[in-house]
Amino acid sequence: MQMEDKIIHYTSDELIRVSVAVTRTITQKARTCHNLSPVASAALGRAMTGAVLLAGDYKNHEGVSLKFNGDGPLGAVHADCFDSHYVRGYVDHPQLDIPLKANGKLDVSGAVGQHGQLSVTRFTPEKMTYTSQAELVSGEIAEDLAYYLLTSEQVPSTISLGVLVARDYSIAASGGFLVQALPGARDEDLARVEANITCIGPITSYLSGHPDGEELAGIILSGMHYKELYRQPLSWRCTCSRDRIKNVLMSLRPADKEELLNDPQVEMTCQYCGARYVISHDELVALFEQKET
Ligand SMILES: [Zn+2]
Known part of the structure; x- marks a missing residue:
């Protein structure tokens, strides 16, 4: 079953914003274009999904460019989302192969490195750019982005990103979500959201069973009043010509x-x-x- 890549934004009466991204086709495209190893696919897929979730409002044609510059053997991971729905990215060493972690999972943190910097450049409709940086905290991509959002943009966020690579190296699932509290959100509602999120389990397993991601927001905002704000298809595109x-x-x-x-x-x-x-x-x-x- 082929699912279209997309981003969906929701908001709840309790002042919580949720964005869900499904990026399997984009990650597959990156894998094919760059002949990525499984761990490189996982790192780049997570980074591109993160770029999609951080990019601004589609109506304003905003964009974001991420660079994870860690001390691991993968080298830097570059991911861009522009016009809020076109995505591209690459890694310095696309064929990197490193042993799996003890739990059998791809070692993204070992590939990216646990020390280094994340640079985030935001492009606004006026073509102005702002770059800010944060230290990497784990090299797992999602945690690094959450730390960046908290320290550089002062927005407490929960972000979850996952890529499932099949045995034949194709991409079985890719996507993630971002949850942000708007000013005025109550602690008890945030605690409820946190508890709801634990019900999802690992995002990679969740997406492999529910590849369209349509029910994710309902789980995250379970027990709350929420509505979909807008959705948009995503696609792999480069600006080169x-x-x-x-x-x-x-x-x-x-x-x-x-x-x-x-x-x-x-x-x-x-x-x-x-x-x-x-x-x-x-x-x-x-x-x-x-x-x-
Ligand atoms: Zn190009």
Whole structure:
């Protein structure tokens, strides 16, 4: 059964916001584009889902860019969500293979590293950007994002992210949720939400049994009055294009241009999506002449 990737936002009368993201197709796409190992799929899938949950209101076409720069062997994990519904990402060492944890689970924390920094860049509709940073607390991605939200944005949040990788390395489930208390939320309601969340169990197992995520908010906000605010499909998309690559080439220093002209063609690969662009020598000559006129 194929489920469409999506984000759904809910709000309750008790001043609690819940966002649920289903990202299996996006994580699968990333796996295929970058030939990700299982642990790299889990780390990047979690990070991209986190980016979706942190991105702003779709009406404002906001975006967020996350970079988990840990001291683990996976290197940095990059995840972007732009226009609130397009997602892309990559990791420095996509084929990293490390032993499973003692409990048989993928060791995301061991891959990302438990020390380092999380950088969060927010893009607003006015094209202004703000970057802030927090220390990584566990390298598990969700906890790192929750710590960031609390310390840098002063929003107490519960965030849960999970990716289930099948034996054939395909993505069986991917998604997560974000719960935030709006100002004025009562402690007893938050305690109830916390108890409700424990009923879900591990998010990865939950999503493998309920891949559409439609009932998650009902469990989290059980016993409360809530409504769906809006929902939106999500898709894997990169911002790279032949024109952008050409712009990069045109902006090179004259000496670098000269050097490129010695080659029969120029090949560039987009690190975000793996797309390969080949610019022929003739095209390059035309391009560089165009700049001078
Ligand atoms: Zn690209």
